[in-house]
Amino acid sequence: MSSSSLLQASISSSSSAFFANTKINFNSRAQNVSLPAKPLGVCTCVATPQSEKTAFKTQVSRNVNIAKLQAGYLFPEIARRRAAHLQKYPDAQVISLGIGDTTEPIPEVITSAMAKRSHALSTLEGYSGYGAEQGEKPLRAAIASTFYDNLDIEEDDIFVSDGAKCDISRLQVVFGSNVTMAVQDPSYPAYVDSSVIMGQTGEYQKAVEKFGNIEYMRCTPENGFFPDLRTVARTDIIFFCSPNNPTGSAATREQLTQLVQFAKDNGSIIVYDSAYAMYMSDDNPRSIFEIPGAKEVAIETSSFSKYAGFTGVRLGWTVVPKQLLFSDGFPVAKDFNRIVCTCFNGASNISQAGGLACLSPEGLKAMHEVIGFYKENTNIIVETFESLGFKVYGGKNAPYVWVHFPGQSSWDVFSEILEKTHVVTTPGSGFGPGGEGFVRVSAFGHRSNVLEACKRFKQLYK
């Protein structure tokens, strides 16, 4: 795995609008997260002077559910702060360990397959039009055999997609507005946001920094980042991410067995996000379907993004077992299939060619090398913070390091790190109130950047 010069790397490894100009917030990357209202004040991502008194307005009411979301916008707020920082320090060598975006080139065995498929589309024999919305058969089969071997997951249980985040929203469309849901707190913001959008929640409650009608399952060092299920109210849907973004912790077999039993007792559906499973070092389950009975209560979503650097190529999948039934006995997979067919048209055939190459013996080896590289980054970050006396979580099973700053506001810590080291991290409270007092440091970065960032951390906290 190569690493670039500091100069080049300082421009940041990410091409995303995470680094967008503040003036065009409208275009900026918006992975939105509930934010505490106080430090933000007015949401800067909303105001533009479109609605002068003279402007024509339609008589179409704005969707009240989307209006609820306005309380939070994590990444644009970070982008705003970063831009302000760059204005203050125009020559700063800013390093981003914030957003979890891959930085290393995709192995050639994979890109060659995509290039080959591209060229083939110019030939009569190689051209293909609409593919099956559920994905190409060989890819579905390869995903089933690579990730779910001996787990009785079949090719037709796999739905190939343009990414796990997109599938989460499609799942929410399947569930509709009349379900209740639980999330780990802290958690990846797409679960809560998509729930709000579908109208499953109440308003944002500033005092507690939570949306009404969502069950927040607190995950802290005290409970080993696994919720105390005895205190968790029944919900229809339980979003559960392991290895977890942002805490980096992975649930054990015993814990997942508890979770499946909990779902079974409550008649709930678990949406299990395993997008970081290949980063695991220990022998905890890679899939929820390793737990007996899980196929009757769980869906699993995953992605090539963090395995093969496909964040921009777009390819993921979701497993909806035939055994998973709604209360009336109707298979969930049939409704998911209906949504996939009606609201989606399949992942790009070129991306799918890349996915198939990922799962060849050479592709798997290459993916493991990339993952190994990021895991080395993780170790460097963990060792750095540990050497400085911090309590550090995660890292072992995920490319995220969850650093504890007990008693401190995570936004304050974020700001101090940015101000004094020019390194962008992510404030833990952006992932929910349970993230307060933590900062997430991502291991996605060129080696030189990670080393330089750690050097600066050591200077700051020595």
Added chain:
Amino acid sequence: MSSSSLLQASISSSSSAFFANTKINFNSRAQNVSLPAKPLGVCTCVATPQSEKTAFKTQVSRNVNIAKLQAGYLFPEIARRRAAHLQKYPDAQVISLGIGDTTEPIPEVITSAMAKRSHALSTLEGYSGYGAEQGEKPLRAAIASTFYDNLDIEEDDIFVSDGAKCDISRLQVVFGSNVTMAVQDPSYPAYVDSSVIMGQTGEYQKAVEKFGNIEYMRCTPENGFFPDLRTVARTDIIFFCSPNNPTGSAATREQLTQLVQFAKDNGSIIVYDSAYAMYMSDDNPRSIFEIPGAKEVAIETSSFSKYAGFTGVRLGWTVVPKQLLFSDGFPVAKDFNRIVCTCFNGASNISQAGGLACLSPEGLKAMHEVIGFYKENTNIIVETFESLGFKVYGGKNAPYVWVHFPGQSSWDVFSEILEKTHVVTTPGSGFGPGGEGFVRVSAFGHRSNVLEACKRFKQLYK
């Protein structure tokens, strides 16, 4: 443009599951369409014996809106009939002019750009991770200048996506469940289906073959396939496709001016689908934004699918002008942006490289050649049916020919054509009750297939 041997072509030009095995209906292509209940009886796409009495069921209720959809499934039903046909005639040389799927290779200037981008992803300089969800700036700029030059549509009004069908669903998520909507009747089924899914409609009413709470704007030869707006009730949203799928007709400047005024009078939002605009032969508007004032009442969605053979590559766009406001003055574009950022992660970077190449001078020339090829197909089909004494609509401005069989059931006609010529078409009533008595013949096909199909039509109807 090359054409293949009959033998090869007879396998059909489409790779989609349109031709799926009946036994795996679950996996079959399901562009769903309201069907008259009578000829179908039990929906064959639903039943599998998952829900035996012993099976565990969750306590999660099935989404009632999705359950409403079960009345219709056009393309799987056609696939079932086709499969049954092949069982009856195992050696039949079946030709598909049914689903509108492109068949001709993508010009090399476009695939080379995609291959180049693929290879670049293996280099440090060429690698990119997450892109802006709204699309890459150069592509947004190229779309704005190519399709909306002099129309005051700016780069940041353009949202690049994985296709118009996907954007239609995202727009429905923006609108939510509390809006009313109108569609042309007949129309592309995704409008109605996505409306049903979002809970905007009532139940399917078998007697009239319509969903409750949708305004069906009848488009017939009598009104020149443009609705009599004096008889159309006010709705919040008006889906309008021109050139139209399935009728092939394009609205005139005068008609679109009426439509925009109608929307303005009612405070409605038009979702204008212009996915076939490049197929137009006459000088009717290519974009709704050619109509003065349209930016205050309209969204436009379009696609590279039928221009560049990107049905499998996946690339489209939607224009949401800043000037379009909800009743409270909030810009629609901001909520669309929020949904794009939360429920989507951008089109594949490789597909976007292809899109950019499409809009280069060479790419545009190549696209026009492909479109010209399909337009020749259209002429062949039109001439064939006209020579046989049929009244034929469409064709001139769209790759669809809308053949009138007055007084006949379009399903009966479909069946007779399949039985006697082994050609798959699409029954007009699958696009809504207004399509009864028509059959849609698609011009997407290898030349040899189109010629052979027309030869058989001539034998059947001579």
